[in-house]
Amino acid sequence: MNSIQSKPNFLNACRSVDCFENIMKISEGTFGVVYKARNIETGEIVALKRLKVTDNKSGIPITFLREIKILLQQNHPNLLNVKEVVKGQMMNDFYLVMEYIDFDLYDLIQTTSSKTPFISSEIKCIMKQLLQGVSHLHKNWVMHRDLKTSNLLLSTQGILKIADFGSAKEIGKSQTPSPSPSPSNQQMQKITTSLLESTHGVTTPLYRAPEIFLGSTRYSFAIDIWACGCIFAELIYEKPFFEGKKEFEIMNCIFSRVGIPDEDSNWPGWKQFPGAKTINIQGTVNKAQKGTKLTPLLETGKGRQIFSRLTNxxxxxxxxxLTLCPERRITAEEALKHPYFDEQPLPSQQIEITDTRIQDMREKHQKKLGIQDKFNFETVNSEQTNKGWSIWRTFGASAPTSMLPSKLEKATNSAK
Structure with a gap:
C-alpha cells in the first residue's frame, strides 16, 4: 500500500495568486471555478481552481477543506497533482494550483464518432488507469463519491488523472485496522457502516449507485465501483448508459437494464433502505410484483449486442x-486482477489523440464556455476599485482598463 505523505500546513506559507497570469476559464462547478494559468516566474502552465464563497459569514466550505487535505496527502500517477495553495485578495479567497491536463474524458467521448471509436486496447488503458487510481484511494480509506467522465482528465500522452475531490471523504482509517490487501466489499461495507453516516445524494445521478437512490446514508467504496462501471459502459455506448432526466427515471432505467431488486436472489436486504418503502418504481418492480416476468437488458441478447466489442x-x-448488491460488487483491486486485462489485446501504453480530435474538442469546449474568460489576478489598493474589480472577476469577464491598477500602483503594492 502506498503510504500517505505528510505535508506542511499550507496556510503557513501561502503565496499570492499574483504569481500567476490567467489564460482562460476552463470550467465552473458548484464549489469553484477552474482557470488555465501560467506561472509568471517559470512559465509553467497550470490549472487554478478558485473557491466559490457565496456567504462570507460561513467561511471556507468544509468540502473545499476536505479537497485540499485529501489532494495534498495523496500521491499517485492517476490522481491529479496539487502543487500548492495560493491566496487571493480576501481572507477566504484561495486557489488550488494543480497540474494542467489538456482534456477530459467526457469531451473525448463526445468527439468520438462511430467511425473512430475507442479500440479495445484503448478502453483497457483508460479503465486500468481509472481502477489504479480508485484502488489507491480506497486503500487509503478515501471515497471519491463523484466519479464521472467529466472528472477524468486525459493528457495528449494518454495519461488519465482523477480530478475534482470536492465530494471526496475520508472514512476514519486511523480508528480501524488496515484492510487486507484485497478486501471484499462485504468487509468494506461492515467497516464503513460502523464508522460513519454519510451524506445522501452524493455522486452525479447518471453515475449514482442504486443504494444511494434508495436513500442509503451508510454506503461503502462500492459506490465508486458502480460509477466505474457506468464509465466503462459509456466508453462503448458513447453516452451515459443509464438514461433519464429525473432521478426516478434513471433508477427505473437501472432496474430495467441491470435487474429488479429481489431479497432472495440479487440483493438481500434491499427492502431495509428508506426509499424501498416509499419510492414508486414505475414499470419495473410494479410489473414484477404482478407476476410479469421481466428480463433485464444486460441478461438478454440485445444487451450483449450493445457491448459486442467486449469479449466475454x-x-x-x-x-x-454493475451489480445491484453493493456487498457483491467487485472491488477496484479485484477488478485490476480480472482476466480481461490479461487477454489480447493488452492495454495500450497510450491513447492516440489525433490533431483533428484535439481541434474538435477545443472548438466544442470554447462553444460551451461562450467566451474565453480572461482577467488578471491583481491586488488592488482602493476599496472602491476592489468592489468593482471583484464584480468583474465574479462574472469571469475582462475588467475595463480604467479599473486596473496602474504600473505605479503595482510598484507601490509590491514595495509594501
Missing amino acids: SGYDLLLRM
Whole structure:
C-alpha cells in the first residue's frame, strides 16, 4: 500500500495568486471555478481552481477543506497533482494550483464518432488507469463519491488523472485496522457502516449507485465501483448508459437494464433502505410484483449486442461492476486482477489523440464556455476599485482598463 505523505500546513506559507497570469476559464462547478494559468516566474502552465464563497459569514466550505487535505496527502500517477495553495485578495479567497491536463474524458467521448471509436486496447488503458487510481484511494480509506467522465482528465500522452475531490471523504482509517490487501466489499461495507453516516445524494445521478437512490446514508467504496462501471459502459455506448432526466427515471432505467431488486436472489436486504418503502418504481418492480416476468437488458441478447466489442471476459467485468448488491460488487483491486486485462489485446501504453480530435474538442469546449474568460489576478489598493474589480472577476469577464491598477500602483503594492 502506498503510504500517505505528510505535508506542511499550507496556510503557513501561502503565496499570492499574483504569481500567476490567467489564460482562460476552463470550467465552473458548484464549489469553484477552474482557470488555465501560467506561472509568471517559470512559465509553467497550470490549472487554478478558485473557491466559490457565496456567504462570507460561513467561511471556507468544509468540502473545499476536505479537497485540499485529501489532494495534498495523496500521491499517485492517476490522481491529479496539487502543487500548492495560493491566496487571493480576501481572507477566504484561495486557489488550488494543480497540474494542467489538456482534456477530459467526457469531451473525448463526445468527439468520438462511430467511425473512430475507442479500440479495445484503448478502453483497457483508460479503465486500468481509472481502477489504479480508485484502488489507491480506497486503500487509503478515501471515497471519491463523484466519479464521472467529466472528472477524468486525459493528457495528449494518454495519461488519465482523477480530478475534482470536492465530494471526496475520508472514512476514519486511523480508528480501524488496515484492510487486507484485497478486501471484499462485504468487509468494506461492515467497516464503513460502523464508522460513519454519510451524506445522501452524493455522486452525479447518471453515475449514482442504486443504494444511494434508495436513500442509503451508510454506503461503502462500492459506490465508486458502480460509477466505474457506468464509465466503462459509456466508453462503448458513447453516452451515459443509464438514461433519464429525473432521478426516478434513471433508477427505473437501472432496474430495467441491470435487474429488479429481489431479497432472495440479487440483493438481500434491499427492502431495509428508506426509499424501498416509499419510492414508486414505475414499470419495473410494479410489473414484477404482478407476476410479469421481466428480463433485464444486460441478461438478454440485445444487451450483449450493445457491448459486442467486449469479449466475454470484458462483459463479465462490466456486469460485476454493475451489480445491484453493493456487498457483491467487485472491488477496484479485484477488478485490476480480472482476466480481461490479461487477454489480447493488452492495454495500450497510450491513447492516440489525433490533431483533428484535439481541434474538435477545443472548438466544442470554447462553444460551451461562450467566451474565453480572461482577467488578471491583481491586488488592488482602493476599496472602491476592489468592489468593482471583484464584480468583474465574479462574472469571469475582462475588467475595463480604467479599473486596473496602474504600473505605479503595482510598484507601490509590491514595495509594501
